[in-house]
Amino acid sequence: MRLPEAELLLGPRPLRGALELSVKPELDPLALSSDTWEGWVALIHVQKTSGNGLPDGPNEIGLALHGPKLWAKVAGSTDFSPFAVIDSPLREGQWTTLRLEWEPGRRAVYVDGALAAEKLGEYPAPELDRFPAYIGRHPASGKWHFEGLVADVRIEAE
Secondary structure, eight states: OOOHHHHHHHHHSOSEEEEEEEEEESOOGOOOOOOOTTEEEEEEEESSOOSSSSSSSSEEEEEEETTTTTEEEEEEOOOOSSSSEEOOOTTTOOOOOEEEEEETTTEEEETTEEEEEESSSSOOOOOOOOEEESSSSSSTSOOOOOOEEEEEEEEEOO
């Protein structure tokens, strides 16, 4: 699902915000490959214009699966890493609600309303432009599709 351009959706430099969605995979997330170029599934992804082929670059906000892990990312121009990589809470045929929150000095991911991971400390705010955001697809590569249902999408920004 194509969303509005990142800059219009969250602003050019979103200091605080949240992305939330409920997902029901039609695949076994725990069986995904952990190979560098395989096993990726973009759940929701917002980023600056980039030719990067994977959801692992700078100026990105999103949730993705890679192998049996859930990646949570809010990264600025000097930060390439996810702030959290946790065992995937997703199960084939089951609904799960994921929420990604960020504000100065704090990034967090929630699973079904419970805090699953949090990172405290300063980080560079992401810079966004008019590159489109997506649910269930990586914007830059056009790959890494989510197979399943998505509901209750919420996007918050200040």
